[in-house]
Amino acid sequence: MSKNNNESRLISCLSKPQPSLYILTHLFLLPSPYINLTTPITSSSSSSSSLMASENLRIIVEKSPSEERLSELNIKCWPKWGCSPGKYQLKFDAEETCYLLKGKVKAYPKGSPDFVEFGAGDLVILPKGLSCTWDVSIAVDKYYKFESSSSSSSSS
Secondary structure (H helix, E strand, C coil), X not given: CCHHHHHHHHHHHHCCCCCHHHHHHHHCCXXXXXXXXCCCECCCCCCCXXXXXXXXXXXXXXXXXXXXXHHHHCHHHCCEEEECCEEEXXXXXXXXXXXXXEEEEEEEECCCCCCEEEECCEEEXXXXXXXXXXXXXXXXXXXXXXXXXXXXXXXX
């Protein structure tokens, strides 16, 4: 991981159309304006459903996307984030798309015993407005990006 290698990656990423403020915010590891993360929590809950039934706030999991798909998304230019095992309360103020390199998560929507499970090799879309608890059983390492304010088109 030489300085030149990181500089090349940065130049390559910056040459692709991406919101500048977003790049600066995340390359320098400043707190994200799009996700509110509280410290690990210790409450426990259990359930075994795999789909979240909360209005339009569905977590979408694409299992093992192809290398071509990942290349189209340009994920290697996305910032990285990770966390250790534990429980975390999260609120998504913008839609997040992430690709897990490592880890295993059960995401429980606020006020529901249902969960969505995803892990290493999965491409996940977390909708804007979602509040949930991540129960991380294996440390997470992921690439991620947030949709800009001119977000995705209509959903039904």
